Amino acid sequence: MRAVVMHAPGDVRVDTLDKPTIVEPTDAIIRVTAACICGSDLWPFRGIEEVNQPTPMGHEYIGVVDEVGDEVGDIEVGDFVVGSFVASDNTCEICQAGFQSRCIHQVMMGSIGTQADYARIPLADGTLVKVFGEPTPEQTRSLLAASDVLGTGWFAAVAAEAGPGKSVAVVGDGAVGLLAILAAKQLGADRIIAMSRHADRQALAKKFGATDIVEERGKVGVAKIKELTGGYGAHSTVEAVGTQESMLQAIGATRPGGHVGYVGVSHGVELDGLDLFFATVSLLGGPAPVRRFLPELVDLIMTDQIDPGIVFDLEVPIEDAAEGYKAMDERRATKVLLTL
Amino acid sequence: MRAVVMHAPGDVRVDTLDKPTIVEPTDAIIRVTAACICGSDLWPFRGIEEVNQPTPMGHEYIGVVDEVGDEVGDIEVGDFVVGSFVASDNTCEICQAGFQSRCIHQVMMGSIGTQADYARIPLADGTLVKVFGEPTPEQTRSLLAASDVLGTGWFAAVAAEAGPGKSVAVVGDGAVGLLAILAAKQLGADRIIAMSRHADRQALAKKFGATDIVEERGKVGVAKIKELTGGYGAHSTVEAVGTQESMLQAIGATRPGGHVGYVGVSHGVELDGLDLFFATVSLLGGPAPVRRFLPELVDLIMTDQIDPGIVFDLEVPIEDAAEGYKAMDERRATKVLLTL
Numbered sequence: 001m002r003a004v005v006m007h008a009p010g011d012v013r014v015d016t017l018d019k020p021t022i023v024e025p026t027d028a029i030i031r032v033t034a035a036c037i038c039g040s041d042l043w044p045f046r047g048i049e050e051v052n053q054p055t056p057m058g059h060e061y062i063g064v065v066d067e068v069g070d071e072v073g074d075i076e077v078g079d080f081v082v083g084s085f086v087a088s089d090n091t092c093e094i095c096q097a098g099f100q101s102r103c104i105h106q107v108m109m110g111s112i113g114t115q116a117d118y119a120r121i122p123l124a125d126g127t128l129v130k131v132f133g134e135p136t137p138e139q140t141r142s143l144l145a146a147s148d149v150l151g152t153g154w155f156a157a158v159a160a161e162a163g164p165g166k167s168v169a170v171v172g173d174g175a176v177g178l179l180a181i182l183a184a185k186q187l188g189a190d191r192i193i194a195m196s197r198h199a200d201r202q203a204l205a206k207k208f209g210a211t212d213i214v215e216e217r218g219k220v221g222v223a224k225i226k227e228l229t230g231g232y233g234a235h236s237t238v239e240a241v242g243t244q245e246s247m248l249q250a251i252g253a254t255r256p257g258g259h260v261g262y263v264g265v266s267h268g269v270e271l272d273g274l275d276l277f278f279a280t281v282s283l284l285g286g287p288a289p290v291r292r293f294l295p296e297l298v299d300l301i302m303t304d305q306i307d308p309g310i311v312f313d314l315e316v317p318i319e320d321a322a323e324g325y326k327a328m329d330e331r332r333a334t335k336v337l338l339t340l
Numbered sequence: 341m342r343a344v345v346m347h348a349p350g351d352v353r354v355d356t357l358d359k360p361t362i363v364e365p366t367d368a369i370i371r372v373t374a375a376c377i378c379g380s381d382l383w384p385f386r387g388i389e390e391v392n393q394p395t396p397m398g399h400e401y402i403g404v405v406d407e408v409g410d411e412v413g414d415i416e417v418g419d420f421v422v423g424s425f426v427a428s429d430n431t432c433e434i435c436q437a438g439f440q441s442r443c444i445h446q447v448m449m450g451s452i453g454t455q456a457d458y459a460r461i462p463l464a465d466g467t468l469v470k471v472f473g474e475p476t477p478e479q480t481r482s483l484l485a486a487s488d489v490l491g492t493g494w495f496a497a498v499a500a501e502a503g504p505g506k507s508v509a510v511v512g513d514g515a516v517g518l519l520a521i522l523a524a525k526q527l528g529a530d531r532i533i534a535m536s537r538h539a540d541r542q543a544l545a546k547k548f549g550a551t552d553i554v555e556e557r558g559k560v561g562v563a564k565i566k567e568l569t570g571g572y573g574a575h576s577t578v579e580a581v582g583t584q585e586s587m588l589q590a591i592g593a594t595r596p597g598g599h600v601g602y603v604g605v606s607h608g609v610e611l612d613g614l615d616l617f618f619a620t621v622s623l624l625g626g627p628a629p630v631r632r633f634l635p636e637l638v639d640l641i642m643t644d645q646i647d648p649g650i651v652f653d654l655e656v657p658i659e660d661a662a663e664g665y666k667a668m669d670e671r672r673a674t675k676v677l678l679t680l
Binding site: 093097098099101102230231232242247255256257262266267268269270271272273274276277278279280281282283285286287289 | 612617
């Protein structure tokens with residue numbers, strides 16, 4: 001089968017690999033119908049994370065179940081499914097509390113790779129959500145977004161306690177930040193301030209529900225957020241980048257007693273304890289428990305209440321995956337969909 | 341009037357200072373009837389915080405209102421009152437959201453000093469809570485505890501979301517940690533694990549509601565907490581020390597999706613962003629908004645539902661304040677009450 005493999009920073013190829021097989025009786029094999037390139041795939045692409053060996057890429061996916069292990073009960077061959085980037089049993093206490101991304105049996109899908117014709121999905125019953133009905137092309141793209149960027153943005157907005165009566169600041173205008181805006185809007189936030197300096201992303205931010213745009217960064221950006229929120233700072237702030245600057249910007253933009261939801265994978269972030277102490281904000285973040293939100297998100301998508309799929313601004317066949325990586329790396333594309 | 345003044349690390353004296361006067365029309369002057377020495381007073385006493393000039397000490401207090409400014413309305417001369425270690429207007433959006441310790445007009449009482457015969461209380465209407473009825477000696481000690489250590493422990497337990505069905509771990513067996521145990525018990529927690537290696541404090545922890553004691557620290561302590569909580573870690577963890585070790589112990593002891601309430605004033609704490617990301621716990625801490633809880637705490641104390649005052653294990657007249665500081669520094673006392 002075809003599979004995207006990173007051989008070194010900047011060196012992404014489509015190799016021919018063996019089709020995966022059932023390893024555990026709780027596995028399913030899916031035929032991937034669409035996958036995508038994630039902002040986090042750019043860390044190794046840019047050499048910020050090491051690439052020690054040829055590595056199959058991808059952790060977002062939708063597809064059709066091709067085969068199931070003996071202990072798979074709910075998911076059946078032929079089902080059209082979506083799952084998150086973390087496989088989870090959905091039964092342990094951590095999953096039951098809504099933190100499936102930290103399931104005690106978790107398997108990171110990035111360690112398997114879903115930018116491929118087929119993918120093995122561990123813990124299929126706990127991981128996969130069946131989609132009923134026949135999705136339109138638009139719905140299909142949105143379902144793929146739900147697999148990570150929408151689910152992650154949604155978690156960030158929930159972790160930041162976005163809701164009615166709240167002002168929400170969003171740091172980061174990548175796909176996750178943009179979809180956190182959609183989530184905040186859906187959750188009923190009054191005011192949504194997007195921090196962005198790219199015209200195309202500002203336009204999408206407004207489309208998703210941003211009421212204000214702040215182009216400034218750092219301390220000036222923080223001051224601007226305070227100015228827009230009565231001097232207090234935002235009630236809720238989403239951090240969707242993962243750098244020291246973005247994290248301090250998010251904490252600084254939040255009023256005492258407010259909430260920061262951070263989902264940018266941290267790279268070089270160090271938080272000073274005393275600064276954090278006197279910030280007096282709630283911090284919750286980490287790998288998003290997308291599985292918690294998937295049934296609701298699938299429903300919102302299949303009833304056309306949300307349209308997160310418009311975040312994909314480039315679509316390429318899997319053979320051209322390298323071009324997709326380059327386009328995202330060079331910021332020519334916000335989010336790339338791979339067709340199979 | 342008599343006032344405790346720190347001249348240098350280890351050098352605490354009782355000096356004669358002028359009686360304070362009304363500065364702002366929102367001020368009150370109280371005659372302090374009891375004050376105490378705080379664990380945080382030990383940082384400068386031990387030279388970990390600098391002492392650049394003779395510094396009036398103390399931020400915990402109960403007393404009788406002696407004089408009020410022209411704009412004070414609710415508080416009257418003769419009222420018996422308790423207040424928190426942060427003066428706050430109790431009307432700004434931050435106060436109204438329950439974070440009075442970060443009021444936009446906040447004044448730290450430590451910058452004024454309450455280990456003295458009299459103290460100026462800024463923003464008296466917002467800061468002070470009137471106590472109705474005649475407190476017994478036991479209730480008086482408990483009211484004094486409410487001013488900081490009880491209120492701070494209570495906030496930590498609330499920030500950690502202690503409650504029914506929850507396992508709560510408490511890092512730190514000083515007065516705040518011990519009273520966080522009382523708070524967790526009062527909030528309905530099922531299991532309360534005190535991390536302590538001092539027999540006298542273990543006894544008090546059990547008296548306040550601890551169901552388990554863990555003497556181990558660091559990674560071994562964390563492993564022990566996991567062992568006691570089905571392998572998952574505590575739902576809720578209170579951090580009441582403020583060191584790197586205690587903070588990492590608290591985060592490590594908490595299950596993914598759990599909550600850490602941290603109230604130990606950070607000294608040298610640096611949190612690695614990626615470790616925090618993958619811990620996937622909620623962090624909320626800082627100077628406790630004691631004022632939020634004071635009316636409820638006063639009520640619980642005056643109706644004898646809680647007895648936090650037993651945390652005081654040494655009582656000395658203000659003239660012997662130096663001995664009180666030494667006793668706490670040498671861990672001969674957990675919490676010292678100063679009589680006036």
